Amino acid sequence: MRRNFGAKPYTYPQPVFMIATYGEDGVPDVMNAAWGGISNDTEISLCIGANHKTTENFLKRRAFTISMADVEHLAACDYAGLVSGNNVPDKFARAGFTASRSDFVDAPIINELAVAIECRLISYDENTCRLVGEIVNVSVDERVLDEAGNVDVSKVEPITFDPFNNTYVRLGRVAGKAFKDGTTLKQG
Template sequence: MRKNFGPKEWLYPMPVLIIGTYDENGKPDAMNAAWGSISDDRQIGICLSPTHKTVKNIMSRKAFTVSVGTEKLVKECDYFGVVSANEDPCKFEKSGLHEQKSEFADAPLIQEFPFVLECKLISYDEKSCHLFGEILNISIDDSVLDAEGKVDVKKLAPIAYDPVNKNYLKLGDPAGKAFCIGLELKA
């Protein structure tokens, strides 16, 4: 038996994406966004309401960073989602995190996040809230790489958002080898 819930903003897993921007005065800001994904080879799409200070910053600077939320930084990730820079312009400083200017985009790279996409704005539609950015670079800290230079998901310990139960979930263990396990069903 199945139960119908109607249309909801539920999907699993929902990423925890921390969007970093500079305001018109060069002050760093960050927000938590769960509605985003890779939308092309070098493109990310994120759904952001025009009321966010982050959107104003992106429209002004035409750039942003996207950090992958991690278990180690779950408190800071949540903080960036529950506090608005529109109400508290010092929220980034209060987080205790540190920024450095991205080499590739006019946006802050938050030092504590080990996996960061550096992006420039492609487009933003205020009606649909759809923002698209070109990925100019992906910066990954050595601490989350394995001996072969690949991302070690267990070291990264990315988190996902559970929209039904309002929890953050740690990801990490493989369920099967992609582009391989399904071949067992091929006749």
């Protein structure tokens, strides 16, 4: 038997994306967003309301970064989703974040979060709130790399949003090998 929840934005996993921009004054801003994902090889799409300070910033600067929230900075990342940059202009600093300027786009990289996607604005539709960014670069802090130079998800400790229970869930345990485990079911 199944239980119906109706038309809801309930999927697993929902990444906790931290979108960072610079304001007109050069001060970094950040917001927490869970509704997004890869939409092409070098493209990412998110649903971001028009009333956010971050939206105003990426429309003016034509750039933004997306960092993945992690276990260590869970409270800071949640805080960035609780308050508005329109009301708390220094929320980036209040969250305890520091920034480095991206070498690729006019946006800040959050130093405390290990993985950052650096994006140029492709489009933003105010009616649907759909933000589309061109992925220009992905930068990763060396502290989360293994001996071979690969990203170790257990060191990143990204979190996802559980919309069914309004909780954050830790990622990190390998469940199988992509493009390999299914080969056991191939015919011939």
